[in-house]
Amino acid sequence: MKDYFEKLINEIESGLVKGIEPQNGILGKAMHYSLSVRGKRLRPLLFLTLIDAFEKNSLKYIDIACAIEYIHTYSLIHDDLPCMDNDDFRRGMPTVHKKFNDAIALLAGDTLLAAAFEKISFFDMPPEKVVNILKILTHSIGKNGMAGGQALDLEFNKNKKLIFKIQRKKxxxxxxxxxxxxxxxVNMKEKDKDILEDVGNTIGIAFQMADDLLDIEGDEQKVGKKLHKDKINKSPNSVLYFGKDFVEKKIETSYKKSINMLKEINIDFPPFLSLIKKMVYRDR
Amino acid sequence: MKDYFEKLINEIESGLVKGIEPQNGILGKAMHYSLSVRGKRLRPLLFLTLIDAFEKNSLKYIDIACAIEYIHTYSLIHDDLPCMDNDDFRRGMPTVHKKFNDAIALLAGDTLLAAAFEKISFFDMPPEKVVNILKILTHSIGKNGMAGGQALDLEFNKNKKLIFKIQRKKxxxxxxxxxxxxxxxVNMKEKDKDILEDVGNTIGIAFQMADDLLDIEGDEQKVGKKLHKDKINKSPNSVLYFGKDFVEKKIETSYKKSINMLKEINIDFPPFLSLIKKMVYRDR
Structure with a gap:
């Protein structure tokens, strides 16, 4: 399994910077920098291992995996900006606006978002499939998804009822x-997709709760970014509002529920299951 | 022709805010605000009148017209931010970050960009056509297009050789x-598309030159934004570097060249031609 992941990660890393020339002006430099700082690459790995669970040919779809990581990277760059979370470090390295400046970070994020959809639009696949993936992803990052969650986060104002809604969207x-x-x-059946959607929600919220735990009791060296900020920033950190025990228990139940649902739709590919586990039991 | 334009504009204005609820949190408010401030709606009008030049059924495509205006609006919101042009007024009204705050303006721009691609992806049309339009638009706003032009603008550093490249991209x-x-x-023939592409470049650069003229000698009341900023900001304003006479002459030649090219591909629909004229001979 180690070799399998190593191979995928190598393909992701080289796919991410393909066509993004660091010598090509400051925008290219900033985009290249943001993509070269090693992340967990969780989303592309989830995407690729899910495909391999069915068809074992995931590398054909590396461009789409990378496009999804572009979307994630865009969101990190914009979140780190001074007007948002004002973070100086990410993955142990200076954030894009610290390394360059705010304007370039803003543009690098914008350009990665456009590049994500460009990569998917140009992907060689039946156009119905391209359109379906674009429908899924544009919806998941829009006002009812990630960006909407960010805005709710800004409006949070210690309203603990909002926390799980924010985590779901964001x-x-x-x-x-x-x-x-x-x-x-992989042409999954509609009724299996419904169950997978439930897994995505359940494990996604648990992943955010694991991140909340990290902020409270993680090791900054290991995590690579400034921690213990949520209390100061009055962020909707579930641990602050529901307590560590509650959150740990909820993570446990969410994980078990997700594994059961995956069993129900016959997904038992060990690398995929190991990723699901790593998402919620994080090294802190 | 006045009635024709009035009808299109009304459809555009109501299409733009469709599904964007101002009562729905601060993000919805900010998006709604940015779309309600009346603009020229040049891009959606160009798109719709071009369709009407062939098929007279442009209103079927109002959602795509609005998606293109979302892209333009996103770019204005981000450009106006303090880290970019730091503008307080746009179209005679406070810019989004002045009316709300920087974080919300950032997110409103991000969300409009996602919403643009969401609208197009969900548009009821053969998927090949959806994909082709997404290919065109994602490319035109990415690192080789609008965003790349913005970055070059930031790097300009009085290098007058870059001006027309910046104008083309931006x-x-x-x-x-x-x-x-x-x-x-409208299923235009490939060789006619090549000519139309040339028109887009030619008239697009001339449009930016007309904007440069406005900055130098326009009336702030009429234009609705702060003028005479390009000199202070050291922006790549063509008039500052090539002189008013040169720019006026270049606009004239570009306009005539465009009209001739349009004749060549049999586009003589008066509303479309009148828009092309209005783009470069602007009320100042």
Whole structure:
């Protein structure tokens, strides 16, 4: 399994910077930098391992995997900006606006978002499939998805009733979109897709809760970004509002529920299941 | 012709805010605000009148016209931000970050961009056509188009050789993309599309030059935004570097060249031609 993941990661890393020339002006440099800083690459890995669970030919779809990581990277660059979370470090390296400047970070994010949809639009696949994946992803990052979640986060104002809604929109929607994009590639049955959608929501929210735990008790060196910020920023961190025990228990139940649902739709590919586990039991 | 335009504009205005609920949180409010401030709606009008030049059924495609205006609006919101042009007024009204705040303006722009591609992806049309329009538009706003032009603008550093390249990328690419999207709808022949592409470039650059003239000698009341900023900001304003006479002459030649090319591909629909004229001879 280690070799399998290593191979996928290598393909993702080279796919991400393909066509993005760092020598090509400051915008190219900033985009290249943002994509070269090693991340977990969770979303592309989820997408590719889900395909391999069915067809074992995931590398054919590496461009779509990379497009999904572009979307995630765009969201990180914009979130880190001074007017948002104002973060100086990400994955142990200076954030894009610290390395370059705010204007370039803004544009690098914008351009990655456009590049994501450009990559998918130009992908050599029946146009119905291209359109279906675009429907899934544009929806999952829009006002009812990731961006809407960010806005709710800004409006949070200690209203703890909003926390799980924020987590679903801000984090789970793109995870769900990633899984459903994979499902589209492997022609999953509609009723199985419904169950997978439920997995995406459940595990996506649990993933955000694991991130909340990290902020409270993680090790900054290991995590690569500034921690213990949620309390100061009055962020909707579930641990602050529901307590560590509640959150750990909820993560446990969500994980078990997800594994059961995956069993129901006959997904038992070990690398995929190991990713699901890694999402919620994170090294802190 | 006045009635014809009035009808199109009304459809555009109501299409733009369809599904964007101002009561739905601060993000919805900000998006709604940015779309309600009356603009020229040049790009959707170009798209619709080009379709009417062939098929007289442009209103069927109002959603795509509105998606193109979303893209333009996103670019204005982000351009106006303090880290970019730092503009307080646009179309005579406070810019989105002045009316709300920087974070919400950032997110409103991001969300409009996602919404543009969402609208097109969900548009009821053969998927090949949807994909072709997405190819055109994602390309025209990416690193080789609008966003790339913005980045070059930031790097300009009084290098006058870059001015027309910046104008082409920053402004002409989306105009060209708008025209080519219309051409896709009406099944224009490939060789006619090549000529239309040339029109897009030529008239797009001339449109930016007309904007440069406005900045130098326009009336702020009429234009609705702060003028005479390009000199202070050291922006790549063609009038500052090539002189008013040169620019006026170049606009004239570009306009005539465009009209001739349009004749060549049998486009003589008066509303479309009148828009092309209005783009370059602007009320100042």
């Amino acid at each position: 984090t789970a929607e793109l995870i769900k979109g990633t899984l459903l994009s994979g499902a589209e590639i | 402004t002409a690419e989306l105009i060209k993309g708008t025209l080519l999207s219309g051409a896709e709808i």
